[in-house]
Amino acid sequence: xxxxxxxxxxxxxxxxxxxxxxxxxxxxxxxxxxxxxxxxxxxxxxxxxxxxxxxxxxxxxxxxxxxxxxxxxxxxxxxxxxxxxxxxxxxxxxxxxxxxxxxxxxxxxxxxxxxxxxxxxxxxxxxxxxxxxxxxxxxxxxxxxxxxxxxxxxxxxxxxxxxxxxxxxxxxxxxxxxxxxxxxxxxxxxxxxxxxxxxxxxxxxxxxxxxxxxxxxxxxxxxxxxxxxxxxxxxxxxxxxxxxxxxxxxxxxxxxxxxxxxxxxxxxxxxxxxxxxxxxxxxxxxxxxxxxxxxxxxxxxxxxxxxxxxxxxxxxxxxxxxxxxxxxxxxxxxxxxxxxxxxxxxxxxxxxxxxxx
Amino acid sequence: xxxxxxxxxxxxxxxxxxxxxxxxxxxxxxxxxxxxxxxxxxxxxxxxxxxxxxxxxxxxxxxxxxxxxxxxxxxxxxxxxxxxxxxxxxxxxxxxxxxxxxxxxxxxxxxxxxxxxxxxxxxxxxxxxxxxxxxxxxxxxxxxxxxxxxxxxxxxxxxxxxxxxxxxxxxxxxxxxxxxxxxxxxxxxxxxxxxxxxxxxxxxxxxxxxxxxxxxxxxxxxxxxxxxxxxxxxxxxxxxxxxxxxxxxxxxxxxxxxxxxxxxxxxxxxxxxxxxxxxxxxxxxxxxxxxxxxxxxxxxxxxxxxxxxxxxxxxxxxxxxxxxxxxxxxxxxxxxxxxxxxxxxxxxxxxxxxxxxxxxxxxxxxxxxxxxxxxxxxxxxxxxxxxxxxxxxxxxxxxxxxxxxxxxxxxxxxxxxxxxxxxxxxxxxxxxxxxxxxxxxxxxxxxxxxxxxxxxxxxxxx
Numbered sequence: 001x002x003x004x005x006x007x008x009x010x011x012x013x014x015x016x017x018x019x020x021x022x023x024x025x026x027x028x029x030x031x032x033x034x035x036x037x038x039x040x041x042x043x044x045x046x047x048x049x050x051x052x053x054x055x056x057x058x059x060x061x062x063x064x065x066x067x068x069x070x071x072x073x074x075x076x077x078x079x080x081x082x083x084x085x086x087x088x089x090x091x092x093x094x095x096x097x098x099x100x101x102x103x104x105x106x107x108x109x110x111x112x113x114x115x116x117x118x119x120x121x122x123x124x125x126x127x128x129x130x131x132x133x134x135x136x137x138x139x140x141x142x143x144x145x146x147x148x149x150x151x152x153x154x155x156x157x158x159x160x161x162x163x164x165x166x167x168x169x170x171x172x173x174x175x176x177x178x179x180x181x182x183x184x185x186x187x188x189x190x191x192x193x194x195x196x197x198x199x200x201x202x203x204x205x206x207x208x209x210x211x212x213x214x215x216x217x218x219x220x221x222x223x224x225x226x227x228x229x230x231x232x233x234x235x236x237x238x239x240x241x242x243x244x245x246x247x248x249x250x251x252x253x254x255x256x257x258x259x260x261x262x263x264x265x266x267x268x269x270x271x272x273x274x275x276x277x278x279x280x281x282x283x284x285x286x287x288x289x290x291x292x293x294x295x296x297x298x299x300x301x302x303x304x305x306x307x308x309x310x311x312x313x314x315x316x317x318x319x320x321x322x323x324x325x326x327x328x329x330x331x332x333x334x335x336x337x338x339x340x341x342x343x344x345x346x347x348x349x350x351x352x353x354x355x356x357x
Numbered sequence: 358x359x360x361x362x363x364x365x366x367x368x369x370x371x372x373x374x375x376x377x378x379x380x381x382x383x384x385x386x387x388x389x390x391x392x393x394x395x396x397x398x399x400x401x402x403x404x405x406x407x408x409x410x411x412x413x414x415x416x417x418x419x420x421x422x423x424x425x426x427x428x429x430x431x432x433x434x435x436x437x438x439x440x441x442x443x444x445x446x447x448x449x450x451x452x453x454x455x456x457x458x459x460x461x462x463x464x465x466x467x468x469x470x471x472x473x474x475x476x477x478x479x480x481x482x483x484x485x486x487x488x489x490x491x492x493x494x495x496x497x498x499x500x501x502x503x504x505x506x507x508x509x510x511x512x513x514x515x516x517x518x519x520x521x522x523x524x525x526x527x528x529x530x531x532x533x534x535x536x537x538x539x540x541x542x543x544x545x546x547x548x549x550x551x552x553x554x555x556x557x558x559x560x561x562x563x564x565x566x567x568x569x570x571x572x573x574x575x576x577x578x579x580x581x582x583x584x585x586x587x588x589x590x591x592x593x594x595x596x597x598x599x600x601x602x603x604x605x606x607x608x609x610x611x612x613x614x615x616x617x618x619x620x621x622x623x624x625x626x627x628x629x630x631x632x633x634x635x636x637x638x639x640x641x642x643x644x645x646x647x648x649x650x651x652x653x654x655x656x657x658x659x660x661x662x663x664x665x666x667x668x669x670x671x672x673x674x675x676x677x678x679x680x681x682x683x684x685x686x687x688x689x690x691x692x693x694x695x696x697x698x699x700x701x702x703x704x705x706x707x708x709x710x711x712x713x714x715x716x717x718x719x720x721x722x723x724x725x726x727x728x729x730x731x732x733x734x735x736x737x738x739x740x741x742x743x744x745x746x747x748x749x750x751x752x753x754x755x756x757x758x759x760x761x762x763x764x765x766x767x768x769x770x771x772x773x774x775x776x777x778x779x780x781x782x783x784x785x786x787x788x789x790x791x792x793x794x795x796x797x798x799x800x801x802x803x804x805x806x807x808x809x810x811x812x813x814x815x816x817x818x819x
Binding site: 154 | 711712
């Protein structure tokens with residue numbers, strides 16, 4: 001079987017991380033501290049109610065489980081996210097809570113528990129400055145929490161625009177704009193009100209404006225934050241763009257516009273999507289495969305288009321729930337699956353050569 | 358679930374993927390069958406009452422369908438035609454909403470609504486500001502008792518005595534019972550809301566003066582809030598005059614302000630040109646000169662009134678004039694404090710809207726709540742902004758509307774101490790005795806019930 005679509009690329013399995021005793025739902029690379037010699041750290045969370053912290057050994061380059069965060073969540077831990085400083089890890093669970101863990105040199109302690117969601121919390125995200133946290137869940141709501149001193153978290157808004165389960169929330173990488181995506185097939189954009197101190201929905205992307213026609217599972221921003229990619233149960237990936245200059249200038253809200261739809265590449269639900277700093281979009285799907293896309297330079301007549309550059313069949317034995325590019329190494333990524341494992345991969349262009357894009 | 362309910366109530370009821378005809382799992386008494394059966398297998402529709410819905414930890418959202426049947430304009434008109442003695446009780450928040458809508462004063466609205474409703478055959482139109490004074494007096498009494506209990510050195514000192522939390526908001530009560538449960542319920546004031554105290558007063562006492570049997574009265578309240586319909590349907594608010602008598606409901610139906618506007622439109626009435634009828638003074642805060650009166654505070658003035666009373670009774674400090682509220686986190690979270698000898702002895706807060714109530718609940722749960730009293734309302738901006746109020750006119754922002762409602766609410770309404778309300782004094786003299794008496798407890802106080810999570814709702818949550 002030929003895995004590769006384009007002979008110039010190769011995906012090498014570096015390591016399989018075993019330890020979770022149930023499906024692995026989500027992954028988060030600890031933000032790069034920008035200091036040499038600090039090892040890479042990956043957090044994973046699972047249906048086994050635990051969070052595992054994996055650290056790369058400087059000596060061997062291998063990842064080892066350094067900590068298991070357990071006995072806090074009483075049901076599946078669905079999502080995890082590091083604060084921008086890397087000091088805190090937030091974990092959200094089907095037990096309706098979100099836990100905040102403080103990382104004191106590899107010792108983790110739960111310093112706060114955020115309660116309020118009626119049932120399963122599906123996703124958690126920190127904003128760029130680490131001053132706000134967002135959560136969402138099966139109760140159809142999106143919550144925004146303010147991070148206060150002394151590990152206090154105060155709810156600043158409860159947003160009820162979605163009509164179904166909200167699958168994921170993600171803050172924009174530079175502006176305080178929150179995006180959520182849902183089982184109601186829509187993507188919503190939330191912003192703070194100018195004159196009041198609450199938040200509201202400023203845009204809804206759905207079928208009527210070239211949006212998805214089934215559950216939207218995940219989203220990711222490109223490095224500059226002017227584009228966003230979403231993936232869905234409708235077997236497509238969609239690329240959205242906005243006027244980031246206008247957005248950053250604070251000169252009103254700049255709407256997101258549909259740029260491109262990538263269809264025909266997937267035949268099962270796409271659960272996870274992540275955009276690398278170098279512009280490669282990676283997807284993880286229910287067909288156990290990982291795919292890689294880049295913007296096509298060939299044809300710019302109808303605006304940017306995107307092409308599949310590589311597909312790894314049977315990357316896992318079961319559904320892939322998460323794919324995540326490393327925060328430190330440009331060509332490294334991790335994937336997590338229903339098969340209970342996490343895999344570390346290296347995506348490289350042609351054997352022995354570094355990738356050029 | 359309908360957006361008409363308060364956001365708080367909506368957040369508390371999220372198992373509702375299923376319309377009432379499909380997935381409701383309540384066991385109905387008459388059939389004894391579980392309603393989990395697939396749709397096709399069902400031969401006869403099973404009726405689920407609003408009370409069934411309220412007692413279930415699953416959805417109450419489907420309650421809306423049930424509720425709209427029982428508490429609607431049609432039902433009211435039907436009862437009117439059946440020859441029931443229909444009595445209305447109008448909330449001051451609804452009065453303000455209609456006043457802003459029609460460009461009238463609150464008193465004019467009261468007078469014209471009296472003309473309008475009486476032309477339809479309604480026997481009397483009362484004002485829940487009067488029964489609110491009853492609620493407030495009982496609450497003052499309860500607060501002082503709780504404060505003393507909390508500060509007593511005795512063994513019986515209860516940790517849940519303070520903070521005391523107001524009980525008038527049904528969205529909050531529903532959320533507390535269904536979602537928060539046992540750690541919060543003991544903090545909630547046992548005093549019934551003004552809607553229920555006026556119902557209790559009419560059907561336990563005032564009926565004698567009206568010479569109507571309680572069972573012949575159909576009592577309708579006009580409220581700023583849909584959630585009030587759920588409150589009226591609570592089992593706790595029904596009683597029997599004697600053991601084999603018919604069950605009597607304190608409030609038979611709740612119409613929202615918007616529904617009353619619909620009624621006015623339905624009858625093709627030019628409301629503004631209706632003549633002004635004298636209002637029914639029996640249970641209305643209207644003085645001899647025809648002026649409206651009541652407490653400060655557009656969400657009922659609970660914090661305001663209890664703060665003044667507690668200052669006076671516990672610390673011998675009489676406060677005249679408006680109180681100084683300090684904005685804490687946002688305009689919907691404001692604080693009142695009393696200092697004695699450099700120490701804060703009373704700390705009260707107004708806490709409106711779901712986000713603020715969530716934060717305060719977290720504080721109570723973790724034992725970090727410093728407040729002695731909390732006036733909690735589920736809606737942002739409080740009761741004037743209830744989901745049953747008349748919507749803004751085209752071009753009017755929600756914010757502008759709230760501002761004009763606030764201004765109109767107190768327009769020509771004299772500020773008065775509930776303890777000096779002659780109508781309320783009379784109720785104590787003739788009927789209840791003292792505040793906090795056995796009789797007052799029986800008629801004006803209630804209980805809250807944590808809703809047990811049923812297996813079916815657990816399964817839905819699985």
